[in-house]
Amino acid sequence: MQALAxxxxxxxxxxxxxxxxxxxxxxxxxxxxxxxxxxxxxxxxLVHTLEQQFxxxxxxxxxxxxxxxxxxxxxxxxxxxxELEA
Amino acid sequence: xxxxxxxxxxxxxxxxxxxxPGVAFALALRRDPAFQGRIVGLAYDVLDPGLYLPHLLxxxxxxxxxxAGRDALLSRLEHVRSAVGLDVLVPNLDxxxxxxxxxxxxxxxxxxxxxxPTRGSFDARAKNRLDDxxxxxxxxxxxxxxxxxxxxxxxxxxxxxxxxxxxSGFYGARVCWSVDEAVRAFHALAAKWGLPIxxxxxxxxxxVNVCALGxxxxxxxxxxxxxxxxxxxxxxxxxxxxxxxxxxxxLARDVIRATRWRGPCxxxxxxxxxxxxxxxxVNPRFPAWCDLCQGAGQNLPLATCRLAAGQxxxxxxxxxxxxxxxxVSTDLIVPIGALEALTVAGESIPASRRTA
Numbered sequence: 383m384q385a386l387a388x389x390x391x392x393x394x395x396x397x398x399x400x401x402x403x404x405x406x407x408x409x410x411x412x413x414x415x416x417x418x419x420x421x422x423x424x425x426x427x428l429v430h431t432l433e434q435q436f437x438x439x440x441x442x443x444x445x446x447x448x449x450x451x452x453x454x455x456x457x458x459x460x461x462x463x464x465e466l467e468a
Numbered sequence: 469x470x471x472x473x474x475x476x477x478x479x480x481x482x483x484x485x486x487x488x489p490g491v492a493f494a495l496a497l498r499r500d501p502a503f504q505g506r507i508v509g510l511a512y513d514v515l516d517p518g519l520y521l522p523h524l525l526x527x528x529x530x531x532x533x534x535x536a537g538r539d540a541l542l543s544r545l546e547h548v549r550s551a552v553g554l555d556v557l558v559p560n561l562d563x564x565x566x567x568x569x570x571x572x573x574x575x576x577x578x579x580x581x582x583x584x585p586t587r588g589s590f591d592a593r594a595k596n597r598l599d600d601x602x603x604x605x606x607x608x609x610x611x612x613x614x615x616x617x618x619x620x621x622x623x624x625x626x627x628x629x630x631x632x633x634x635x636s637g638f639y640g641a642r643v644c645w646s647v648d649e650a651v652r653a654f655h656a657l658a659a660k661w662g663l664p665i666x667x668x669x670x671x672x673x674x675x676v677n678v679c680a681l682g683x684x685x686x687x688x689x690x691x692x693x694x695x696x697x698x699x700x701x702x703x704x705x706x707x708x709x710x711x712x713x714x715x716x717x718x719l720a721r722d723v724i725r726a727t728r729w730r731g732p733c734x735x736x737x738x739x740x741x742x743x744x745x746x747x748x749x750v751n752p753r754f755p756a757w758c759d760l761c762q763g764a765g766q767n768l769p770l771a772t773c774r775l776a777a778g779q780x781x782x783x784x785x786x787x788x789x790x791x792x793x794x795x796v797s798t799d800l801i802v803p804i805g806a807l808e809a810l811t812v813a814g815e816s817i818p819a820s821r822r823t824a
Contacts, residue, residue, distance in 0.1 A: 388712070390790055398709075398790050400711055400712040400789035400790055401711060401712055401713060402674070402695060402711065403694075403695030403697060403708070403709040403710075403711045405697075405709075
């Protein structure tokens, strides 16, 4: 979670990792997820936030959030053993 | 802090595909309001590109190659001083240091101040001495050895595995996956750069660099860490960004402490998959990206000028991560007459800059 906390996250979706110098972009829902994960939100909270801000169904959203978390783990931004609380 | 008003002479204006640091050094001075002095360019070739960058230099001189010897250089510097004034000399190329180290007093007698490493420090960071940094100071350096003939390469993989790295003492390194490849690399590098050659365990990972300034007492006055984001075929950073990496900065501090480094340097390191940082090389001058330090809040080039001039310099506050540089390749358009003065007279001095 420390790596995630250090990210410089722009509202535009441009992200800079000051530890590695890497940059990447995320879409608007990615911005919401990164901010939520940094705040320590649980899966249900993240899904609820996405439901409110985007036109999507909760079932799809939960799957997408978990996929996003896995992607962050692959990129080294979340620990391999990180588990998102339900 | 009070303005710096002296005249600084710099070398390394060869801003080519393997660029010297001179242009970046001069830009770092120009971009700082505290620099109110003049910059004199010293070059070995009329076509060193930095000589023609508008508003960079106040005057330019050709100087003899280091191989011409110290006396030839001192004589030329005396001429520069008499023509346009000269307070501080900053050599920006590795090959220039041996002719100057230990002769600071001779330069100072001529009114030219420097801030150079000692011969002992210079030797302590040579590639064949990095093992000593590991053994005596615990600095992480991949295992390796200096060789003067290719025969040890036939068994080197038993000690270091494949791939292994074959590198010259000056420039160039090859990652080799077989004995044949290593032997070929040995001969190619030895033919171009001479002996000895170094063979070293390969560390996979990201190359990271630090531009730093040592006070000569073991202290680090400033250090900026950078990750290359675009790398040329020559391995040069064409773009990069400052990063927040305390372990890397600490490695630079350890090297400066161990060698009691005095003046500019660049630490080249590899961060492996486990997050460990390995020292690969210590260059005895600033890198070609040293202007980035100024942009990130540590104007190490200006601090070097101040130190040479005997002005106090306090350790810098932390730099700002997330400051990027992008190099640009462009054509400078100049009338052929712009080359004339340097070609014919070996110097280009606007009338307003002449002291006599």
